[in-house]
Amino acid sequence: MSGFKTFAVVGAGDIGRFILEELVRHIPDETVTSVVALTRSSVGYEDLKAQGIVFKTIDYSDPAGLLASLQGIDVVISAISGGGLLAQISLADAAKAAGIKHFVLFEYGNPTIGKTEGIFGLKNRVREHLLALDLPYSQFFTGAFADWFFDGRPEWAFDLPNGKAVVRGSGNAPISWTSSPDIARYIVYILTHLSPAEQKNTRFAMEGDRKTINQVLEEYQTRTGKKLDITYESKEFLEKQVEEHPDDFENGVIRRLFLEWENGQGQTGTPEEVNKYWPEFRPAKVVDVILRL
Structure with missing residues (x-):
């Protein structure tokens, strides 16, 4: 202790x-x-x-x-x-x-x-x-906080109850979710x-799950039977917005974060490093969290 x-x-x-x-x-x-x-x-x-x-x-x-x-x-x-x-x-x-x-x-x-x-x-x-x-x-x-990102907060642009999602970047970068x-x-x-x-x-x-945004949205659609209207912002668009508006919240914080992920910095550690100080830790998976919201 x-x-x-x-x-x-x-x-x-x-x-x-x-x-x-x-x-x-x-x-x-x-x-x-x-x-x-x-x-x-x-x-x-x-x-x-x-x-x-x-x-x-x-x-x-x-x-x-x-x-x-x-x-x-x-x-x-x-x-x-x-x-x-x-x-x-x-x-x-x-x-x-x-x-x-x-x-x-x-x-x-x-x-x-x-x-x-x-x-x-x-x-x-x-x-x-x-x-x-x-x-x-x-x-x-x-x-990323699995419950915050998908609970309908407008800054994250995942409006799953209404069948809409905006993915900033390709959506193919692995991300740690907890x-x-x-x-x-x-x-x-x-x-x-x-x-x-x-x-x-x-x-x-720490890490509850490791999935790309596209994997999360695909699993959500499969498990719920809901079809999402998904649009994408390109990496080039993210870079331009962050460069031109570094001090505002939507670009200097939100889009900068998605750009970090797009550049491969969305994971908290290697699979061997995450959760290693508590082997019995059993965190929830990201889509399970979403379905409980």
């Missing part, structure tokens, strides 16, 4: 909610003793509070307040919103001052080591700051079972 018992999750939306709920499940067996959610507003979240999660309001521009909020915490898990990635720098500074033992970076996607552009570059910049602080950290590379509940399970397992030395500055690759 790791010896880490007290956890603070920064952010309680999207993946943060899943991590909080998974941590709380381990309180009865005393693997985890306390769970704190650090958010910019603690209004709402009544269902999480009812589970015993303590909410604390934080302001990233208030170093003293951040320091106070982290007292008695072993591990900080960043689930900060994508637009606030650089706020992790002030959070890491406070964590170092508070004597935090371990810091989980906001990664949850493609590997970012050595990246300099876009959201990937921001993530790598934060990692380099933790290295400079000598604050032990871990990175969890999850691949669902939000499985991501949370793997993260909490690692944090509570591996030693601090095993976790220190380590990259953990």
Whole structure:
């Protein structure tokens, strides 16, 4: 066991909610003793509070307040919103001052080591700051969130209930897919079972399934009997949009991500590397996740 018992999750939306709920499940067996959610507003979240999660309001521009909020915490898990990635720098500074033992970076996607552009570059910049602080950290590379990409969010352009899909790129690049509940399970397992030395500055690759987008859509059509109207954006179009509009969300983030995949960077690791720290991990397959949405 790791010896880490007290956890603070920064952010309680999207993946943060899943991590909080998974941590709380381990309180009865005393693997985890306390769970704190650090958010910019603690209004709402009544269902999480009812589970015993303590909410604390934080302001990233208030170093003293951040320091106070982290007292008695072993591990900080960043689930900060994508637009606030650089706020992790002030959070890491406070964590170092508070004597935090371990810091989980906001990664949850493609590997970012050595990246300099876009959201990937921001993530790598934060990692380099933790290295400079000598604050032990871990990175969890999850691949694409199977439940997010296919739940009808307009930015991803997969409107499966209405029989439409826009594939950005050829759709033939292999991609790692993992669902939000499985991501949370793997993260909490690692944090509570591996030693601090095993976790220190380590990259953990997970994967629920490995399929191209075309394979996912083909299997979906076969299993549901629904015919999809599928259109494609060329790689050349993606490159042009990212180059001309690097700072907007649709192109600088969304299309850049699809371009990364098209260039063969959509996998979290080799088949031997993924899930290797938890051999008994049984994550859901991508189309099974879609059919449960």
